[in-house]
Amino acid sequence: MPKLFIPGPIDVSQETYAAMSQPMIGHRGSEFEALYASLQPGLQEIIGTTRPVFLSTSSAWGVMEASLRNLVRKKVLTLCCGAFSDKWFDVAKKCGFEADKIQVEWGEAIDPEAVRAKLAEGGFDTVTLIHNETSTGVMNDLPAIAKVVKSFEDVLLIVDTVSSLSGTPINADELGLDVTLAGVQKALALPPGLAVFAVSEAAMARAKAQPNRGYYFDFLEFAKNAEANNTPSTPAISLLFGLQQILANIKSEGFANRVARHKANNKMIAEWGGKHGFKNFAPEGNRSLTLTCFHTPEGFDQSGFIKNLKSKHGFVINGGYGKIKGLTFRISNMGNETRETMQELIDAMDDVLG
Numbered sequence: 001m002p003k004l005f006i007p008g009p010i011d012v013s014q015e016t017y018a019a020m021s022q023p024m025i026g027h028r029g030s031e032f033e034a035l036y037a038s039l040q041p042g043l044q045e046i047i048g049t050t051r052p053v054f055l056s057t058s059s060a061w062g063v064m065e066a067s068l069r070n071l072v073r074k075k076v077l078t079l080c081c082g083a084f085s086d087k088w089f090d091v092a093k094k095c096g097f098e099a100d101k102i103q104v105e106w107g108e109a110i111d112p113e114a115v116r117a118k119l120a121e122g123g124f125d126t127v128t129l130i131h132n133e134t135s136t137g138v139m140n141d142l143p144a145i146a147k148v149v150k151s152f153e154d155v156l157l158i159v160d161t162v163s164s165l166s167g168t169p170i171n172a173d174e175l176g177l178d179v180t181l182a183g184v185q186k187a188l189a190l191p192p193g194l195a196v197f198a199v200s201e202a203a204m205a206r207a208k209a210q211p212n213r214g215y216y217f218d219f220l221e222f223a224k225n226a227e228a229n230n231t232p233s234t235p236a237i238s239l240l241f242g243l244q245q246i247l248a249n250i251k252s253e254g255f256a257n258r259v260a261r262h263k264a265n266n267k268m269i270a271e272w273g274g275k276h277g278f279k280n281f282a283p284e285g286n287r288s289l290t291l292t293c294f295h296t297p298e299g300f301d302q303s304g305f306i307k308n309l310k311s312k313h314g315f316v317i318n319g320g321y322g323k324i325k326g327l328t329f330r331i332s333n334m335g336n337e338t339r340e341t342m343q344e345l346i347d348a349m350d351d352v353l354g
């Protein structure tokens, strides 16, 4: 069975699969309410919030679109620096919202001062930011960008932490983030199908006055049900069993230790790349700690490398995403990986490189 080192979905442990295969329970009852409540402290810790954390049976895009639908009244500013952040602009347009963007080259980070200048033009009430742009391996300066956005009155900040949550601290309350969202198939190491998100009081107030929020992704429905430790519709209960097991793991490891482990594992890949002359696609100071995106050197048989790594050693890495497919390759260090498992991958890659 090949093991995934792609930046999502990632390898899922046998313990997680075992937790997910617990017998089904009904979702309107005390057993489910206890399950729901048990997830809150762990989710609140990794997001860095005292707000309730909502559970959406959807991939991350469900909540990315929902955040726009619940919050945008006037005009949204999307901060675009790669495949996922660029697409958020398109999604805002598809939803019929007024939207403008700051676009930087793929491989660059968003400049907080450019955000300040753009917001100063006026007319915006919402900003979208991808903390960790998984397509390019860029980690944006979330604290600095949040500080700029917060300096504008009545502008809400929606932050996608899909590939950083649980691998890097987010500190949502301290930074004043209005929506903090993530899917679980990235650093949380679960199978896909569930997204988690926290919403600030200011964002809840905005949503309340928003017409046509629909039902499935209505923030008010989530909030009302959360009070009773429940979800608006039948959730992916098996994934919640899995999430319970992952959060128990995080608790026993310690969140700070988990973050340090991700950082150390990420450094191993950076050093491995350095040894082989692979250049990082992301600029120094803005590099993801949960995955690495390398330039494909000229003349390097990247697809052969990836193919042989899989066929010879059973490890899967990714050959680039979107318009930089082939020009880059990406290696994930998210989730349950240890120094030992990263070393196995490195030894295998060295073997294939010869």
Ligand SMILES: *Cc1c(COP(=O)(O)O)cnc(C)c1O
Binding pocket: 008, 059, 060, 061, 062, 084, 130, 132, 133, 134, 135, 160, 161, 162, 163, 183, 186, 192
């Ligand atoms: C994977 C990813 C998404 C998309 O998640 P889906 O689960 O496919 O909806 C969005 N944003 C980032 C940063 C991602 O890495």
